[in-house]
Amino acid sequence: xxxAAVIFVExxxxxxxxxxxxxxxxxxxxxxRVINLAHGEFMMMGGYTTIVAVKAGINIYIAIxxxxxxxxxxxxxxxxxxxxxxxxGRLVDTMLATWGLSLFFVGIxxxxxxxxxxxxSTPISGFQIGDYQINGYNFFIIVLVILLLIVMYALxxxxxxxxxxxxxxQRSDIAAALGYDPERIYMLTxxxxxxxxxxxxxxxxxxxxxxxxxxGAYIAKSFITxxxxxxxIITGLISSAASFGFINQVFTFGISPVVGExxxxxxxxxxxxLMPQGITGxxxxxxx
Amino acid sequence: xxxxxxxxxxGPAFAAILIMCLLPVVLETYTLTLLVxxxxxxxxxxxxxxxxxxxxxxxxxxxxxxxYSYAIAAINIGESTVPVFIGILVPAVxxxxxxxxxxxxxxxxxxxxxxxxxxxxxxxRFMNSTAGPDFVIGKARLGGFNGIPGYQTxxxxxxxxxxxxxxxxxxxxxxxxIVIYLLLRWFLKTSFGRTAIAIRENEERVxxxxxxxxxxxxxxxxxxxxxAGLAGVLYANWAEIVTPGLFSLGQSAExxxxxxxxxxxxxxxxxxxxxxxxxxxxLLGQQSMIDNTLILGLVLVLFVLFLPKGVVPTVSKxxxxxxxxxxxRRRKSQGRSRKSEA
Numbered sequence: 001x002x003x004a005a006v007i008f009v010e011x012x013x014x015x016x017x018x019x020x021x022x023x024x025x026x027x028x029x030x031x032x033r034v035i036n037l038a039h040g041e042f043m044m045m046g047g048y049t050t051i052v053a054v055k056a057g058i059n060i061y062i063a064i065x066x067x068x069x070x071x072x073x074x075x076x077x078x079x080x081x082x083x084x085x086x087x088x089g090r091l092v093d094t095m096l097a098t099w100g101l102s103l104f105f106v107g108i109x110x111x112x113x114x115x116x117x118x119x120x121s122t123p124i125s126g127f128q129i130g131d132y133q134i135n136g137y138n139f140f141i142i143v144l145v146i147l148l149l150i151v152m153y154a155l156x157x158x159x160x161x162x163x164x165x166x167x168x169x170q171r172s173d174i175a176a177a178l179g180y181d182p183e184r185i186y187m188l189t190x191x192x193x194x195x196x197x198x199x200x201x202x203x204x205x206x207x208x209x210x211x212x213x214x215x216g217a218y219i220a221k222s223f224i225t226x227x228x229x230x231x232x233i234i235t236g237l238i239s240s241a242a243s244f245g246f247i248n249q250v251f252t253f254g255i256s257p258v259v260g261e262x263x264x265x266x267x268x269x270x271x272x273x274l275m276p277q278g279i280t281g282x283x284x285x286x287x288x
Numbered sequence: 289x290x291x292x293x294x295x296x297x298x299g300p301a302f303a304a305i306l307i308m309c310l311l312p313v314v315l316e317t318y319t320l321t322l323l324v325x326x327x328x329x330x331x332x333x334x335x336x337x338x339x340x341x342x343x344x345x346x347x348x349x350x351x352x353x354x355x356y357s358y359a360i361a362a363i364n365i366g367e368s369t370v371p372v373f374i375g376i377l378v379p380a381v382x383x384x385x386x387x388x389x390x391x392x393x394x395x396x397x398x399x400x401x402x403x404x405x406x407x408x409x410x411x412x413r414f415m416n417s418t419a420g421p422d423f424v425i426g427k428a429r430l431g432g433f434n435g436i437p438g439y440q441t442x443x444x445x446x447x448x449x450x451x452x453x454x455x456x457x458x459x460x461x462x463x464x465x466i467v468i469y470l471l472l473r474w475f476l477k478t479s480f481g482r483t484a485i486a487i488r489e490n491e492e493r494v495x496x497x498x499x500x501x502x503x504x505x506x507x508x509x510x511x512x513x514x515x516a517g518l519a520g521v522l523y524a525n526w527a528e529i530v531t532p533g534l535f536s537l538g539q540s541a542e543x544x545x546x547x548x549x550x551x552x553x554x555x556x557x558x559x560x561x562x563x564x565x566x567x568x569x570x571l572l573g574q575q576s577m578i579d580n581t582l583i584l585g586l587v588l589v590l591f592v593l594f595l596p597k598g599v600v601p602t603v604s605k606x607x608x609x610x611x612x613x614x615x616x617r618r619r620k621s622q623g624r625s626r627k628s629e630a
Binding site: 035083086087091092093095096097099100101102103104105106107108110111216219220223224227228258261262265266268269272273276 | 588
């Protein structure tokens with residue numbers, strides 16, 4: 001019974017962290033068809049921002065939830081203005097340019113912070129379920145992800161801003177004809193996506209030892225999750241993260257964490273082979 | 289036709305041999321061998337990307353597979369001739385299977401990118417986790433993160449004690465690169481090669497003309513995998529150790545950067561790109577002021593933004609020799625016909 005509870009929490013956590021890691025990329029790719037391969041580095045910079053802020057004596061929750069998204073959002077804005085904006089509509093070129101950016105950021109952070117591991121401790125302590133110890137911070141992540149998803153859905157579906165954003169992504173020429181500036185909307189969307197990446201990196205920062213190359217660990221996972229999710233942003237994200245998280249945990253508990261990782265990757269290959277347009281390319285069509 | 293083709297190859301062949309003999313004057317052959325390996329690896333991606341339109345994010349996987357297959361086979365056999373062929377064959381077969389899976393499933397652009405990337409990651413994760421004594425192929429321990437050291441390096445076929453190393457390895461590698469280059473030039477003139485280019489230009493049209501696009505793309509992909517494998521074999525002989533780092537994402541990224549920098553849609557471009565970036569990394573490695581990755585990243589961004597065609601096509605535009613002119617004219621007329629299609 002205890003073990004079942006632990007497994008349930010761990011699975012929910014695995015799914016939540018996949019969603020968290022992929023969210024920023026999902027916004028940028030799902031809405032703008034821009035693959036941001038520097039996504040992992042945005043997360044890494046969110047993590048570093050948090051650590052620097054906490055070490056400067058700022059409350060950890062303020063550092064995670066406000067400062068890190070803000071700083072990385074600004075970085076995203078600069079990147080969009082300088083690089084991405086010239087490359088809209090050229091999928092492969094954006095991929096290559098953002099890959100270059102990711103190397104660039106790794107280099108800069110290495111020069112500033114050095115090639116050493118830094119970290120902070122988690123603000124919530126663990127607790128017991130029967131014989132097992134569970135990390136309390138995992139619950140924080142699960143709740144946060146649920147809240148983020150609700151806010152995202154409400155924002156896109158319920159507000160005028162979300163409507164304009166979705167309209168621009170579908171037909172930027174019509175949006176422009178109606179008097180909205182697509183350039184500005186793209187810019188803000190990219191900024192929002194970057195801020196989400198920064199937030200994700202910040203939330204995960206207490207759990208991992210951060211090095212400048214940490215981003216590489218996230219990018220593949222998030223890339224796979226988002227692409228396998230397909231055209232719908234939120235539904236796609238949830239459905240693919242749920243399937244991959246579940247498969248990962250089954251194999252992790254059944255055999256070993258390494259096999260779990262490999263199983264996730266193999267599952268992604270098989271899934272894309274069966275559904276080349278992603279999950280929401282076949283099911284849940286037309287959902288957000 | 290046949291004799292004309294041979295004649296058209298004599299010039300480049302002589303130029304290449306001349307370069308091969310002149311380069312050791314400037315740099316040590318030890319460094320040059322690595323540059324040649326990079327050039328060959330660049331060429332393998334340049335072939336499938338520039339001529340087949342297949343952007344593979346996992347070319348490093350075939351490079352690493354070649355190196356690993358060679359190392360494992362060399363430990364088990366103790367003589368290098370057969371392992372070299374195994375090192376080419378294994379990646380080619382794997383590329384064939386992976387390509388068949390992708391192209392018969394009609395996966396394209398991003399989705400293909402994800403699959404090749406994931407494939408590389410799987411190999412990377414797997415090789416990193418093979419540290420224990422359980423992971424053995426024949427007599428070879430896979431060694432996990434530490435890789436496999438101490439295998440038989442290249443020797444004269446039939447004489448296991450006559451090692452080929454140092455200067456000899458350089459000349460051998462460069463000769464192989466020249467041979468592959470000339471073979472590919474010939475290959476692209478055959479009907480198979482021409483169809484491959486046609487597929488890059490317009491896949492649907494080629495299919496409507498009755499060609500089987502899927503098998504052609506798969507075969508081209510496999511050919512690229514084999515060449516990357518040979519580069520891996522040479523690398524294994526140069527480094528004398530193979531590690532999982534060969535499969536890393538950084539390695540894959542670098543190969544793509546070489547192609548972009550050198551120039552796509554031509555064979556010389558990626559070779560040149562690989563050698564140039566390799567040289568740049570070598571020179572940058574001698575200073576510690578600025579981080580190496582930072583510059584590589586900056587180079588890639590700037591090239592995508594300002595010089596998306598690459599160095600070689602841009603430079604050859606400025607050189608007013610007869611051949612480039614005719615090429616330019618051809619490209620112009622191509623551009624025109626493409627426009628008229630649209």
